[in-house]
Amino acid sequence: MSRALALLGLLVAGLFAASLLVGPAGLPPGASLRALVSGEGATGLVMREIRLPRAILGAAIGAGLGMAGAAMQGYLRNPLAEPGLIGVSGSAALGAVLALHTGLAAAFALALPLMALAGAGLGVGLVMALAGPRGGSLTLILAGIAISALAGALTSLVLNLSPNPWAAGEIVFWMMGSLADRSMSHVALALPFLLAGIALLATLGRGLDALTLGEDAAASLGIRMARLRLGVVIGTALVVGAGTAVAGAIGFVGLVVPHVLRPLVGAAPGRLLWASALGGAAMLLAADIAVRVVLPEQDLKLGVLTALVGAPVFLHLIYRMRRALA
Amino acid sequence: MSGAMPGRAARPLSGSMSRSEGIALAVAAWLAIAAPLAAEAPQRVVSMNLCTDQLAMLVAAEGQIVSVSYLAQDPGASAMAAQAAGLLPNRGRAEEIFLMRPDLVITGPYSNPTAADMLRRLGVAVLVVDPVSRLDEIPDRLAVIGAALGQADRAAKVAADFEAGLGALVDTGPERPRAALYGANGYSAGDRTLAGQILWAAGFDNIATEQGMPDGGILPLELLALSQPDMIVTSRAEPGASRSEEILDHPVVAALRDGAIPGRMRDSDWVCGTPHVLGAIADLRGAREEAGR
Structure with missing residues (x-):
């Protein structure tokens, strides 16, 4: 267990460094890292203001999404629960788009993450209310489809109504996500919320472990279900809201990562939380490196890559669960 | 009838x-x-x-x-x-x-x-x-x-x-500062575009062409930073908000503007191939003269 965590930590560190060293400018690694420390010259500008914020956001958003997936799956006791698939990211994107296109974000910078957070909170609250405490797969997925569709349609509507000729083309950004051209101001906007969400979700381990025995057993162990549910909702809203506000809706990270890591940590939801945080960071950093290597000329969206990996995993899960679903 | x-x-x-x-x-x-x-x-x-x-x-x-x-x-x-x-x-x-x-x-x-x-x-x-x-x-x-x-x-x-x-305005002098035309999503117009021609006529060399894109294309922010242009001309600001235009407010673009010739924003004179492009050329030449370059 701790060895798995250490290995994941090493993987994240390696990918973080690679993310700093990959870019269209093709700078030599030694000089890049020196410039990152010194901050001098044009290379220093590139390292500190372009690549560093990108790597930080990739790691933090990935960690948040991985952890939120693990927490939701633990709480609903359903491996299909994932913020992107069930409409939480889509609701967050709607909140962010509303903040930007009503001019709220221009008047008050924090309005962007706060509105996204409110959207994500509303989305996750609705899904959990509709799916019920035991999170039956069918109601969960159906609620998720309805919320995703509504949030996606409203996001497109807001962008199409914008007087800005570029806005309509950004529908794909809000639905697929990208870390291109983010700056330290985006890090300052999102990172505090991401860290708060990760810290909150990390405290839920004991409750989620107890919940595997059933609600009554968990209650007899002193776990208060209402508080646990509130923790999952607020923690997920914090990480998904903040991440989506600056990087768009990135799907499947919270599905794939807990699925892959569950056997490694012995199927205990509590231990899976930290492992999924590291795994999510690694997955998003890797995806963000891949978009820069595969199609350096274009802003290939992150969600394209995560879906290419994630959708087959999702299909596999449905295949395995089809008897339960039927 | x-x-x-x-x-x-x-x-x-x-x-x-x-x-x-x-x-x-x-x-x-x-x-x-x-x-x-x-x-x-x-x-x-x-x-x-x-x-x-x-x-x-x-x-x-x-x-x-x-x-x-x-x-x-x-x-x-x-x-x-x-x-x-x-x-x-x-x-x-x-x-x-x-x-x-x-x-x-x-x-x-x-x-x-x-x-x-x-x-x-x-x-x-x-x-x-x-x-x-x-x-x-x-x-x-x-x-x-x-x-x-x-x-x-x-x-x-x-x-x-x-x-x-045009004959009176075109600057073919030997001193040619290097400028970048930078727009939404990092699009940079090259020499073989109308905007690039306006830039050329005002006596500037174009960073996009220097980067091998005479027809224009996406110029990654990193490459813009490393090319250290003498001036950045940004696209006109559209009404409302957009993520595509956010790149023009990126700290890197702000840092590149420091010490450069004060950049201009492309206005309606730049949009179409009409005699009004003379206004855009004159404006750029004015920017050079003010900066003494």
Whole structure:
């Protein structure tokens, strides 16, 4: 267990460094890292203001999404629960788009993450209310489809109504996500919320472990279900809201990562939380490196890559669960 | 009866258009010969493209143009918004334009070609004018539209004034600062675009061309930072918010502006290949002179 965590930590560190060293400018690694420390010259500008914020956001958003997936799956006791698939990211994107296109974000910078957070909170609250405490797969997925569709349609509507000729083309950004051209101001906007969400979700381990025995057993162990549910909702809203506000809706990270890591940590939801945080960071950093290597000329969206990996995993899960679903 | 006349008169023109596959010059040549013979310059001209709007307004007689695109009335996009304000705006839809009973429709190849096709099928004469990507194409386009409107003399005068103005403005001196044209999503126009030509005429070398993109393309922020331009000219700010334009407020762009020639924002003079580009060139030269470069 701790060895798995250490290995994941090493993987994240390696990918973080690679993310700093990959870019269209093709700078030599030694000089890049020196410039990152010194901050001098044009290379220093590139390292500190372009690549560093990108790597930080990739790691933090990935960690948040991985952890939120693990927490939701633990709480609903359903491996299909994932913020992107069930409409939480889509609701967050709607909140962010509303903040930007009503001019709220221009008047008050924090309005962007706060509105996204409110959207994500509303989305996750609705899904959990509709799916019920035991999170039956069918109601969960159906609620998720309805919320995703509504949030996606409203996001497109807001962008199409914008007087800005570029806005309509950004529908794909809000639905697929990208870390291109983010700056330290985006890090300052999102990172505090991401860290708060990760810290909150990390405290839920004991409750989620107890919940595997059933609600009554968990209650007899002193776990208060209402508080646990509130923790999952607020923690997920914090990480998904903040991440989506600056990087768009990135799907499947919270599905794939807990699925892959569950056997490694012995199927205990509590231990899976930290492992999924590291795994999510690694997955998003890797995806963000891949978009820069595969199609350096274009802003290939992150969600394209995560879906290419994630959708087959999702299909596999449905295949395995089809008897339960039927 | 008189209402049907322009439509009938227009039919032979539309026939010649379809044979010539919309090659503007051929139509213009035909019109140049046919117009004096028929002595019938079109009296109800509709333009459905921002750039043909402005070229037409420059050469048309009073009252000859019925309608221009709605963009021509937007001062952010159009250098002739005041002149366009008195005309009917259109949104390039076949139905609304047909109901204006035009005897000539002028458009560009990319502004709603399906509407242009439908108007042709309905027997309306349609003149397609290609956009300009070089400064020396501007007199050609003026001549094409002047001939189509039966205003060849006016068009020749406007073109001659433009050429004289350009000759006086072009800077071919040896000192050429390096500038980047930077727009939404990091798009940078190269030398083989109208904006690149404006930059060149004002005496600047273009970073996009330096980076191997003479036709323009996406210039990653990293490469912009490493190229250390002497000036950054950003695209005009559109109303409302967009993530695409956020890149122009990136701290790297702000840092590059420090110590550089104070950059300019591309305005309506940059959008279309009309004599108004002289305003853009003069503005850039003014920026150089202020900075003493």
